Amino acid sequence: MAFACTQKQEKGTLYVNIDSLIQQQIGYLIEQRASIRKEAILNGVEQDSVFTPKDSAAWALELDIFKEIGLINRPINRGNYDLADGLPDANSNLKIYRLTARSPLPIRYVEKYYQDVPSKLRKIEALYFQENSLMTSSRTLTMEFTDLYNKNILTTYTIEGGQKLFLGDSVHFIIKGSVLY
Numbered sequence: 051m052a053f054a055c056t057q058k059q060e061k062g063t064l065y066v067n068i069d070s071l072i073q074q075q076i077g078y079l080i081e082q083r084a085s086i087r088k089e090a091i092l093n094g095v096e097q098d099s100v101f102t103p104k105d106s107a108a109w110a111l112e113l114d115i116f117k118e119i120g121l122i123n124r125p126i127n128r129g130n131y132d133l134a135d136g137l138p139d140a141n142s143n144l145k146i147y148r149l150t151a152r153s154p155l156p157i158r159y160v161e162k163y164y165q166d167v168p169s170k171l172r173k174i175e176a177l178y179f180q181e182n183s184l185m186t187s188s189r190t191l192t193m194e195f196t197d198l199y200n201k202n203i204l205t206t207y208t209i210e211g212g213q214k215l216f217l218g219d220s221v222h223f224i225i226k227g228s229v230l231y
Contacts, residue, residue, distance in 0.1 A: 065131060065149050066160050066174070068119040075204045076109040085230040086112065092223045100230070112227070115209060116191055119176045122149060122157045130155060139163060144172055156180055171195050171202045178211075187213040204229050 085102040103109045122131065130152055137146040147162040156178055163173040172195055179188045189211030195202040207227045214220040 065122045065127075065133070066119055066162065067123075068117060068174075071171075071174075071202075072110075072113050072116060074202075076106050076113065078201065078203060079103075079109050079229065080106055082231050087228045087230055089226045089228075090223070091225075093221060113207070115189075116193060116207070118178050119157065119160060119174070119191060121178075122155075122160055122176075127155060127157075135168075154179075154181075165197075169202075170197060183216065185213055185215045187211065203231075 083102065085100060087100045088098070090097045103112055121127070131149040132152060133147075133149055135145075135147045137148060139146055142163075144163040144165055147164065147168060149160045151158050158177040158179050160174070160176040162168070162171060163175075164170050165172055173192065175190065175192045177188065177190050180186070189209055192206075192208040192210075193204060194206045196205050197203070206229065209225045210223070212220060212222040
């Protein structure tokens with residue numbers, strides 16, 4: 051029987067070390083000369099492309115949006131998230147490490163899905179939400195991994211969201227990247 055524990059973050063520790071994770075992935079992607087198949091849908095219009103980022107700066111630019119997840123680690127956010135670990139995933143044999151905001155913070159939640167132990171990361175998902183007098187914007191950020199030679203290797207990433215302007219215009223988008231090794 052699995053159970054979850056809920057607790058507060060300890061002072062000075064990171065909820066999610068996304069910057070380090072992205073840097074590790076960039077190093078491996080460069081080493082493997084990986085390419086990306088990117089599919090984008092903007093208000094129902096689809097576009098596909100395949101390309102190979104030429105260097106670490108190009109890969110960093112490609113994965114930069116996922117650094118938004120790191121907002122959760124800002125000192126002002128310490129203690130503002132509830133943490134639950136070891137939660138069973140209803141759709142797989144994975145466990146979930148979940149952080150949920152107690153108040154309307156930009157990062158509403160982060161979920162890390164792992165197999166058996168947290169170091170065997172399979173997916174990370176976060177909801178970024180922003181609202182002001184001019185617009186409402188949200189995006190779900192997802193990175194999926196597989197285990198290769200005891201390394202977590204990025205396989206796909208998805209950015210799905212939308213924006214609604216005060217004057218009524220709205221945009222919905224989905225961007226999916228599949229890494230080709």
